[in-house]
Amino acid sequence: MEPSEAEFLAEKELVTIVPNFSLDRIHLIGGDLGPFNPGLPVEVPVWLAINLKQRQKCRLIPPEWMDVEKLEEIRDQERKEDTFTPMPSPYYMELTKLLLNYASDNIPKADEIRTLVKDTWDTRIAKLRLSADSFVRQQEAHAKLDNLTLMEINTTGTFLTQALDHMYKLRTNLQPGESAHSQDF
Amino acid sequence: MFEAYFPVGPGLGLEENFLSLDDILMSQEKLPGRAESALPRLAFALGQGAGTGDSIPEGSKLEIPLWLAKGLHDSKRRIISVELPKIYKEAWRTVFSADANVVDLHKMGPYYYGFGSQLLNFDNPENPEIAQTILQTFISRFRRIMDSSQNAYNEDTSALVARLDELERALFQAGQKGLNDFQCWEKGQASQITASSLVQNYGKRKFTDMDG
Numbered sequence: 001m002e003p004s005e006a007e008f009l010a011e012k013e014l015v016t017i018v019p020n021f022s023l024d025r026i027h028l029i030g031g032d033l034g035p036f037n038p039g040l041p042v043e044v045p046v047w048l049a050i051n052l053k054q055r056q057k058c059r060l061i062p063p064e065w066m067d068v069e070k071l072e073e074i075r076d077q078e079r080k081e082d083t084f085t086p087m088p089s090p091y092y093m094e095l096t097k098l099l100l101n102y103a104s105d106n107i108p109k110a111d112e113i114r115t116l117v118k119d120t121w122d123t124r125i126a127k128l129r130l131s132a133d134s135f136v137r138q139q140e141a142h143a144k145l146d147n148l149t150l151m152e153i154n155t156t157g158t159f160l161t162q163a164l165d166h167m168y169k170l171r172t173n174l175q176p177g178e179s180a181h182s183q184d185f
Numbered sequence: 186m187f188e189a190y191f192p193v194g195p196g197l198g199l200e201e202n203f204l205s206l207d208d209i210l211m212s213q214e215k216l217p218g219r220a221e222s223a224l225p226r227l228a229f230a231l232g233q234g235a236g237t238g239d240s241i242p243e244g245s246k247l248e249i250p251l252w253l254a255k256g257l258h259d260s261k262r263r264i265i266s267v268e269l270p271k272i273y274k275e276a277w278r279t280v281f282s283a284d285a286n287v288v289d290l291h292k293m294g295p296y297y298y299g300f301g302s303q304l305l306n307f308d309n310p311e312n313p314e315i316a317q318t319i320l321q322t323f324i325s326r327f328r329r330i331m332d333s334s335q336n337a338y339n340e341d342t343s344a345l346v347a348r349l350d351e352l353e354r355a356l357f358q359a360g361q362k363g364l365n366d367f368q369c370w371e372k373g374q375a376s377q378i379t380a381s382s383l384v385q386n387y388g389k390r391k392f393t394d395m396d397g
Contacts, residue, residue, distance in 0.1 A: 003370030097371060129335070133328045155367045159334065159360040163327055166298070166352060169197035170323055173302055173316040 010094035011047040060103040071116040211296035285325040290350040334360025
């Protein structure tokens, strides 16, 4: 899966906006949205929020976890624990990128937030690599990692599965298998 | 799935993968061996004599490629016998178990893992140790490959891959690709449309050249 696919899935998450137009309730296949009244906050999926923002029809309200103190807390907790802590949103990386790219004027201290999220990401990726290394070193058959997000899995997934494939084939060499070789004449 | 060309990987077990280019190149590597019986008029074919009529006397040492060794190896007819190349022998095996990271696997035969797996085909009392060493080498080098491939963004990686064998290089590229895709997405370049690598070299692609 590519990062842009993970981003596409992330765009389904809901975010609060304050529109500056009015519109009755709209009925989409996925559900109903609206009604939109100027000045009144309403929850919409991110794809619509970004679109409206680009057309200057709304103002975005950052999600409650996108705040400097909260992110600092999350980052410090991530650094303390050996396992993965639950993230405020399963798509925190994608949402950060989308919201900070398109709506940074609506989000206070955008640069600090970007740095904090990146720090948390780096810590989690380092933990993932550490656990992958210990998994390979001890040749375990099964591992369980909680609280990983899709984007992290994508970034390291291909490498890890290929390496484990190779390791598996090299391991089956250890068993002196039934030699179903070509015929002897 | 999004690549223009999907390469077939090496077979890494007792059987080679017929369609894999890596395996085909790997089977060209030479093995030391001995002729068990006289081989009439084959000196030229095996690179040992100048004239077409020379034959190889019994017991002379030969260097034969793997594909030939596999074909001629037969415990009943005794045409040739093979020995292990030195990197799979006892001395080098202890080097690998001491610290596998310092070895330059590219110089030692760029197909260490594949060739080693193929050597298990010849009945040799040291086979279990060879298989174990190959596995342990892979495991110990895994960490370094992972770290270097996932951290080197937009740098010259030739120093990092110089000591890896072909299998490890493919893994390195997979890691690099994951990293590059992520960075590219983060910069916003993932949604830009670019020309496919397959058609970029076609001479007819320039729009301006097609007018008039």
